[in-house]
């Protein structure tokens with residue numbers, strides 16, 4: 039557990055799909071919180087964590103089943119406010135003497151409306167300004183009798199105990215999900231809850247930066263650190279933070295695998311080496327990567343080759359740095375949350391994601407992850423705090439295997455050159471129309487087919503390409519971006535006019551699922 043000096047809120051995860059959203063809402067209120075699966079929350083854990091408040095998440099289980107998940111009973115003796123959500127409400131009622139029953143026709147999924155009790159409580163300040171509040175329900179079981187000490191403060195047609203509370207013990211329990219977008223006033227409920235718990239909202243990026251720097255200095259001492267810099271937001275912010283903490287004890291390694299976008303290598307090297315004065319090794323290994331990828335067309339084979347070479351190359355350069363004991367990575371909080379799995383068993387590999395996992399063990403180095411408490415948007419806020427240019431912080435994600443997975447079939451120098459130019463025109467169009475920040479990710483895919491066209495009076499036989507643009511919150515699900523036909527037409531014309539080698543442009547309107555964001 040880290041030693042951040044903040045009031046902490048503990049979220050006990052019972053396996054809801056939206057537990058992370060609870061954390062998001064709280065972080066937005068400048069409250070430091072951590073999500074822990076219920077199995078890990080023991081009496082000793084609670085003492086050690088010393089939460090100032092606790093939230094029980096929702097979850098798919100039924101408290102009526104013997105083996106259903108529970109928090110330790112001692113959580114109710116901590117003397118801190120507790121908020122139970124959906125399954126969290128049911129488990130609270132069940133453990134404190136209320137009754138929960140199976141659905142039998144009272145299951146409720148989706149939008150519902152809650153009306154207030156005559157008595158208003160502080161938890162609901164700012165609620166019920168209209169007659170009723172829209173909330174989002176997703177439950178099969180329901181509470182049929184509340185526990186002693188509780189009273190009802192809001193009801194919905196199918197949830198007579200939609201909002202319940204024991205004001206004396208400051209235990210609150212709601213049947214709906216205040217963290218989701220479809221409970222429009224949900225953030226207010228969280229705000230009231232954390233005010234009641236006495237949080238001061240001290241989780242700010244300025245404070246985080248100071249503390250993170252102090253922690254890095256304590257941990258590293260006078261040793262050296264190496265950091266893989268990809269040019270993406272996470273590794274860039276990690277590198278700048280580390281550099282601020284330990285200066286030249288940090289060396290960054292930027293591996294250029296020849297699969298980067300137009301001018302990307304120069305931009306990264308110029309910014310970090312010249313602007314930030316960071317010791318930076320520019321590992322130009324384009325020939326190695328493109329050589330080994332030559333003739334390969336299977337997506338997984340390509341990914342595996344790139345992943346393997348990346349580790350080899352990184353290791354080669356890292357070995358040149360005398361006395362490096364630490365390896366820094368830009369791991370984020372969503373990567374480290376151990377979520378509750380009810381399905382059990384290994385999940386299917388859709389794609390072999392490229393990362394430097396396993397590298398520290400292989401290299402016998404200690405790992406340092408200065409962003410592991412942060413969500414993506416918090417990393418952006420930290421980057422802003424550290425003075426990274428806004429255009430850099432807001433960049434769309436770019437996958438480790440780079441353009442290799444945007445070039446289905448065999449990768450050639452010719453295709454890569456065409457792809458780079460087309461991608462640059464497309465992104466330029468998106469920026470010019472002011473759409474860049476609305477889109478999670480946008481890129482061009484060069485297709486392994488040539489098509490016939492006519493330009494001027496001549497026949498062309500050139501590559502076709504697909505444009506991809508998606509909206510997403512976390513990359514796990516995505517929807518295609520609804521460009522106007524005018525935008526698409528103008529972009530197609532520009533690409534065909536400005537990029538020699540492409541004579542046909544298509545737009546990919548597949549969502550994820552069933553598609554994935556990248557084509558390979």
Ligand code: XMP
Nearest residue numbers: 390391392435436437438439513554555556
């Ligand atoms: P998919 O294609 O799986 O992508 O829907 C989801 C998100 O992950 C990015 N992506 C990767 N990022 N290494 C990365 O660092 C990878 O191997 C990789 N593959 C996909 C993708 O760009 C999207 O943002």
